[in-house]
Amino acid sequence: MSQRSESGRRLDRRAVTPVRQEPRGWQARWLDANAELVRLQASHPLVDAVVEEVDGRRIRIGDHWLDDFASCNYLGFDLDPEIIEGIPAYLRRWGTHPSWSRMLASPSLYERIEAELRDLLGAEDVLAMPTLTLISGSVIPVLAAGGTILIDSRAHKTVYDGAVVARGQGATLTRFPHGDADELERQLRVAGPGPRVICMDGINSMTGNPPDLATFLRLAREHGAVLYVDDAHGFGVVGERTAGELSPYGSRGNGVVRHLGESYDSIVLAAGLSKAYSALLAFVACPPGSRRCSRSPPRLTCTRGRRRSPRSPRCCSASRRTPAGAT
Numbered sequence: 001m002s003q004r005s006e007s008g009r010r011l012d013r014r015a016v017t018p019v020r021q022e023p024r025g026w027q028a029r030w031l032d033a034n035a036e037l038v039r040l041q042a043s044h045p046l047v048d049a050v051v052e053e054v055d056g057r058r059i060r061i062g063d064h065w066l067d068d069f070a071s072c073n074y075l076g077f078d079l080d081p082e083i084i085e086g087i088p089a090y091l092r093r094w095g096t097h098p099s100w101s102r103m104l105a106s107p108s109l110y111e112r113i114e115a116e117l118r119d120l121l122g123a124e125d126v127l128a129m130p131t132l133t134l135i136s137g138s139v140i141p142v143l144a145a146g147g148t149i150l151i152d153s154r155a156h157k158t159v160y161d162g163a164v165v166a167r168g169q170g171a172t173l174t175r176f177p178h179g180d181a182d183e184l185e186r187q188l189r190v191a192g193p194g195p196r197v198i199c200m201d202g203i204n205s206m207t208g209n210p211p212d213l214a215t216f217l218r219l220a221r222e223h224g225a226v227l228y229v230d231d232a233h234g235f236g237v238v239g240e241r242t243a244g245e246l247s248p249y250g251s252r253g254n255g256v257v258r259h260l261g262e263s264y265d266s267i268v269l270a271a272g273l274s275k276a277y278s279a280l281l282a283f284v285a286c287p288p289g290s291r292r293c294s295r296s297p298p299r300l301t302c303t304r305g306r307r308r309s310p311r312s313p314r315c316c317s318a319s320r321r322t323p324a325g326a327t
């Protein structure tokens with residue numbers, strides 16, 4: 001294969017050696033991350049594995065039957081016969097998936113789920129979305145509104161990613177060491193103008209420990225901040241405490257905020273059903289006064305706008321004036 005050079009001489013394409021540029025910036029990081037994944041994949045059987053069969057709590061990957069300790073179906077609902085048998089009637093009535101944009105319409109089932117979640121949590125308003133990833137990516141930027149996000153260094157990656165989206169929209173992002181309330185307070189004191197959002201996990205996915213919610217909430221309230229808590233692993237597992245309870249997990253599984261006896265004042269609780277409830281659904285529970293914020297179609301694209309007029313997302317800041325315990 002050949003072509004003519006500017007001087008008209010024939011060039012052999014195979015003889016032209018491309019100048020190799022060393023990857024830099026995002027390319028270098030991308031290659032590094034992939035090299036790490038390839039190493040992990042070669043050394044660990046449960047990376048990007050394909051499960052071909054499930055038999056109770058045993059799974060088959062290739063020719064190997066394994067005991068499954070990797071799933072987060074904490075309540076075992078994924079294989080519950082009563083739940084499985086309950087599904088076909090809904091499928092017949094509603095079809096497999098409502099493909100309206102939620103800006104246009106939602107099946108009334110969504111309203112029912114949100115109402116039940118509201119009751120269970122004791123929160124003023126609950127907005128359901130398919131995944132927690134979507135919630136962090138859309139709610140954190142709305143809450144931050146160009147202000148400051150202060151994120152626990154061990155918050156889940158999806159929370160961090162939501163904060164990065166917010167940074168792309170003008171927010172400032174700072175991190176504090178895991179659980180370090182003193183450092184958080186120092187950062188809050190020097191934070192710039194505008195809303196402040198503190199982000200952290202609820203029940204930690206690795207340790208099972210809750211954060212020191214009382215301390216972080218006190219700081220949030222003192223500094224006019226909102227505390228965004230991702231309780232993916234607490235919802236459905238820990239819940240409100242009752243006199244004479246038999247289990248230290250509490251009851252009703254209504255999440256880390258109720259478990260620790262706090263109100264939703266200054267807290268935005270995000271959690272999901274994909275762990276304990278084995279269902280693809282997540283929700284955000286809004287603090288008192290911010291109901292309108294969650295229904296603001298221009299900023300949260302999954303919300304419904306038909307019966308509710310669009311309002312400013314800044315209404316989130318109204319919640320900071322609500323007295324503690326006013327849920």
Ligand SMILES: Cc1ncc(COP(=O)(O)O)c(C=O)c1O
Nearest residue numbers: 131132133156158205232272274
């Ligand atoms: C703490 C935490 N937050 C968020 C997520 C993401 O949840 P989803 O799959 O609903 O986006 C996970 C999932 O592993 C998680 O463990």
